[in-house]
Every structure is written in C-alpha cells, then in structure tokens.
Amino acid sequence: MIQDNAMEDKKTTLEVIGPSVEDAIESGLDQLGLPRDAVDVEVLDQGQSGFLGIGNRQVRVRLTLINHEAEEEKAAPVQEKVAQTDFEDPDDLDDLEIAKRKAKDIVEHLLESMRIQAGVAARILEPEDDRDHPMVLIEVTGKDLSILIGRRAETLNSLQYITSLVLNQQVGHWVPLMIDVQGYRFRRERQLRQLARRLADQVIQTGRKQVLEPMPANERRLIHLELRYHPFVTTESVGEEPNRRTTIILKPKE
Structure with a gap:
C-alpha cells in the first residue's frame, strides 16, 4: 500500500507498508516496476506484534530511486527540453494529465x-481495483x-x-508509468x-508449489495481480535480483 510520495534532493521516494520489511520492499518494487538495485531502502518503522495478533503495527519503508550517473547524463538534455515545453494552463489540467503529456x-x-522514427501516443490506464493506481x-x-x-x-x-x-x-512526485513498443508489453x-x-491449477491438483523463471519486477507484479484474489493459492517472491522468482503456493487451510 502506498502511503505518500515526496521529492528530497531531487530523488523520488515512495513509502510503503507491509507485514515485514521484505514484503514492504517487494510491494514497493512491484509498484515501481524496478529491480532491487535501482533503489535505496530506509526502514522507517520496524512495526510491532500485538497480543494474540491483535493491534499489530505494520512495517514502513521508504524506497528512493538511485540517480545513476549514466542515466543522469542521458536524462539531462531531455529534462531541459521538456522543462521548456509549453502546456495549457495547469489549472485546467489534473496532475495525471500533465504527467501524461x-x-x-x-x-x-x-x-x-x-x-x-516512431509514433508516440499516451493514455491513462485505469486501476484494476481500489488497491492500484x-x-x-x-x-x-x-x-x-x-x-x-x-x-x-532489457532495452x-x-x-x-x-x-x-x-x-x-x-x-515532483512518483507517477506509475509503462512504456510499450509495438504491443510487446500487452x-x-x-x-x-x-x-x-x-500453474495455479497445477498447484491445486498436485499440492506442490510452482517456481517461475527469474523475471523483472514489473513482470512478477503481473503474476501477483492475476492471482491476488485466487481462493486457493497465493504468491510470493524469493531470491535476490537479478534471479528473483515468483512462487505459487497453496493457501494455508483455515
């Protein structure tokens, strides 16, 4: 769950909460669509276990995009050009529309x-549910x-x-963004x-977990989204980048 976004020293930050530090980090990386080495992580609140599971306080972490020198060098001239671009009166446009343009x-x-030489079009994708943006x-x-x-x-x-x-x-803040080329992403x-x-059907039939091949964060996110509300299985990510994998497992019986 995203808590807020901020700009500090021109670095984009994203604060996320979760039941554990790893869960919070993974959630943030999935939302950003970035690998682990693209962000710095700061634990803001270690959380607290309540008595008999009541009154638990979740972990809060802050992810900060690392402005690598190579990316900064490539981005600088583009940044200057875009900053000089004229837009309509901002009062007539919402933040997301401005970000889209x-x-x-x-x-x-x-x-x-x-x-x-290529054509470029922009549009806004509505969230799948109230947990997305x-x-x-x-x-x-x-x-x-x-x-x-x-x-x-990779490119x-x-x-x-x-x-x-x-x-x-x-x-001045984090914006969910996806770039697609010739329909590749879809x-x-x-x-x-x-x-x-x-694979979820196989897990149900065999009772054995299924481990997918290593994937970037934005692709792992799709697996999590597809099975988010599945009645019998759940997903988790394990391992370190660039070999982090999504695992599909049976939900524990209540």
Whole structure:
C-alpha cells in the first residue's frame, strides 16, 4: 500500500507498508516496476506484534530511486527540453494529465536523440481495483522497432526507467508509468497471466508449489495481480535480483 510520495534532493521516494520489511520492499518494487538495485531502502518503522495478533503495527519503508550517473547524463538534455515545453494552463489540467503529456514529450525527445522514427501516443490506464493506481501508458509504434525492446526487454526497461526518472523530477512526485513498443508489453502480459492461471491449477491438483523463471519486477507484479484474489493459492517472491522468482503456493487451510 502506498502511503505518500515526496521529492528530497531531487530523488523520488515512495513509502510503503507491509507485514515485514521484505514484503514492504517487494510491494514497493512491484509498484515501481524496478529491480532491487535501482533503489535505496530506509526502514522507517520496524512495526510491532500485538497480543494474540491483535493491534499489530505494520512495517514502513521508504524506497528512493538511485540517480545513476549514466542515466543522469542521458536524462539531462531531455529534462531541459521538456522543462521548456509549453502546456495549457495547469489549472485546467489534473496532475495525471500533465504527467501524461510530459511523459509523451520525454519519450519523443529520447527517440529523437536515438535517431529512431516512431509514433508516440499516451493514455491513462485505469486501476484494476481500489488497491492500484491509474497508470500513464506510452505506446510506441513504427517499423522494425525490435531494437527498442532488446533481449528479455532489457532495452525497453531501460527506456522506461530513464523516462520515469525524468518524469518524476519534472512533476515532483512518483507517477506509475509503462512504456510499450509495438504491443510487446500487452502480448507478454497476456502470456504471463495465462501462465499464472495454468500453474495455479497445477498447484491445486498436485499440492506442490510452482517456481517461475527469474523475471523483472514489473513482470512478477503481473503474476501477483492475476492471482491476488485466487481462493486457493497465493504468491510470493524469493531470491535476490537479478534471479528473483515468483512462487505459487497453496493457501494455508483455515
């Protein structure tokens, strides 16, 4: 659960609560769609166990985006260009609409600097339920854009990370953002959700847990989302980046 967002010394921070430090960190990384080495972690509250489980106080952690020098160098000229972009009167636009337009401009400037010709569109994705948040989606289309995706989407994830870094500094707070190239993200999402349902059925039939291959945080998040309200199984992430995996297990009997 996100508690609030803030900017400190131009670093984007996200505060998250959870039943344990690891659970809170994992929740924050899933929401940001970032690997563990992209953030600094500060434990704000270790929590407290109540008597017989009553009155428990949850752990609170703060995740701060690390502004790596390489990303900063790439982002600086784009940041300057976007800062000079004229928008309509902010009073006529809500924060998310402003973020959407800025994100589109950032991606267009990045593609221009990479000498890649492509169309860029932006829209807002509504949350799946009241535990999620609206997300800015940037869709990039064109001919032969596989270079923007890269092996295991490494290039696409880097593009998304740099865009997030610039956007967060421009608007002054964290904004949920996803960049898709030629529908790659949605094809991958459909595959992962189908995989999650199929493995959940296997767990129910065999009683044995299923461990998925290592995935980036944004893809692990899809597995968690798909099985969030499943009546018989639950999910957890185990291991260290870049080999962190999602595990599907039976829910304990009540």
